Amino acid sequence: MIKSRTRIIDLLKMQAGITVQVKGWVRTKRGNKNIAFIALNDGSTIHNVQIVCDMAVFTEEQLRPLLPEPVSVLKESWSPRSGHNKR
DSSP: OOOSBOOHHHHTTSOTTOOOBOOOEEEEEEEOSSEEEEEEEOSSSSOOEEEEEETTTSOHHHHGGGSOOOOOOOOOOOOOOTTSSOO
8 A cells, every 4th residue: 555645856766666656747748549648747856757548548538637727828018017127
């Protein structure tokens, strides 16, 4: 039984084949109809852990809640606060 969360920074120092529990947020997901690659980060390091999902076991609908929402931001103009950065 897994007792506690393993931070990714610690996981990257461990040997392969150990069962661990990691928690974090999904940075990216890519793949095709057969396999999905999910990059997971927990903030303990700049490096991600890649999770490989067999799409014969998981459906796209099961993975969708894990994925980040796409966001677009458009800033048309910028002005400094009064008294700062005057020219």
